[in-house]
Amino acid sequence: MGLRVYNTMSGKKEEFQPRVPGKVGMYVCGVTVYDYCHIGHARANIVFDVIYRYLQFSGYETTYVRNYTDVDDKIINRANERGISSKELAEEFITAFDEDMDALGLVRPTHEPRATEYIDKIVEICQILIDKGFAYASSGDVYYRVDKFDNYLQLSKRNMEEMQAGARIAPGEQKENPMDFALWKGAKPGEPSWESPWGDGRPGWHIECSAMSSSLLGDSFDIHGGGRDLIFPHHENEIAQSEGASGKPFVKYWLHNGFVNVDQEKMSKSLGNFFTIRDILNTYDAEVIRFFILSAQYRSPIDFSDQNLAEAQSGLRRFYEAFESAEAATEGIDLRDLDREEGAKVEAKFHEAMDDDFNTALAIAHLFDGVRTMNRLVAIKKFRKKTELVAQVRDLHATILRLGEVLGLYRSQPTEWLEKVKLAGLKKLEITGEEIVDLIEQRLQARSGKDFARGDEIRGELEARGILLLDTREGTNWRLK
């Protein structure tokens, strides 16, 4: 069975059949660049990064578009507060966004358009919508006439009467209907603006996505993604604009990721439980964050907490330790053929999980199974002499790494990663690496004189301070407890 995806429009999982066989067009709403990104942005972007990677892995030639919203009220306000131009502010946070996403190991989308690069297209769409009666100009603004679009609210499954009860007209807006939304906003003094048939102004929030997606992917395309919170009004309005203007079906599959909660509560600035990606990266390894996010299905809410991150780190460490030992165990052995059996099993399971609406949690579980198999084989007596076992392990190892690549995981050198995490953890303890090494040396002395009592004393002392000693053939190593 092939890929199945949960479509917000139908509320069900559907068989994924791109409009053009073998090719996929995907648009994901990016960020408004007025501040640093938070863990919620990290989730959305990681999720769609994995979806993009998996589509390609599955053989689809995929065009992935993710925009920057670089003109908006929030940007204007923030720029004014800081006494810089909107453009400067936007540039600053576009750079910050790119840095954050690179740090999290995301691949770059095919296109990363900016709203301000598509003003002509935006004006064009506004004009078409006016010509077709879907929109009207009103004292310098242009509004969408939602009554005209029959399928309005189909995505968010709301009804117009109830919505209207809560809708308000903001001061200065000249709408026919409170539900109508702005396509073009007349410029107020000091705001960035562009020329248009309705006077100088700037685009409304939703229209830019219609303009960028149609320019880069066409009027109709396969996947449109974003956070759940974008379903209404953003995506609903995009549909109204794009289908109103083109007269064609806009998007085939609507995918929406769930939220990140913090300690069971919604993350919000007012609650003060707001974490930026940069803050988090000071405490946690980027791959741990990725592992944490992918350990849940993308539509479920996920709870960001120290305990959950610590667990993610333990889980990821299991992988890296297995890679390290597999590498060591198979090092320097010449093999002609690889045994593909175990690796193929893991790969089939992985595919099956990912085909079911990108179930990364289940996919990772199958990779854990692969790790166990690998560890089991390596532990067999005289492993290095049994080339068929070595072949199995090599293949499993390579397979897990290759599949991990789809999730953006296991990209570090095992020893380096383990060392990095270890040293980061050490910062929280009241002991230095030098002290530990020194004590290990003392213990070695004691043990070489068969003074095991003193040796155990040192082990106990270190353990009390959060350090575990590991005796290996090559000598004594340590790790955090």
Next chain:
RNA sequence: GGCCCCGUCGCCAAGUGGUAAGGCAGAGGUCUGCAACACCUUUAUCAGCAGUUCGAAUCUGCUCGGGGCCUCCA
């Protein structure tokens, strides 16, 4: 008030009609001078109630609990 989602082992988390994956933590064991890693074994009837069905965590209804959207928001 309207609409939507969720409630699975101590914690995280799969499973959407055929008899409960995986990880973390815990217990016992093998290995180890000791320990750690690894490996083996072990721990749930699925919020509650009532239905549909030969059979339900999976479908329906109700109750309880949690969350989201309806204003900007990933």
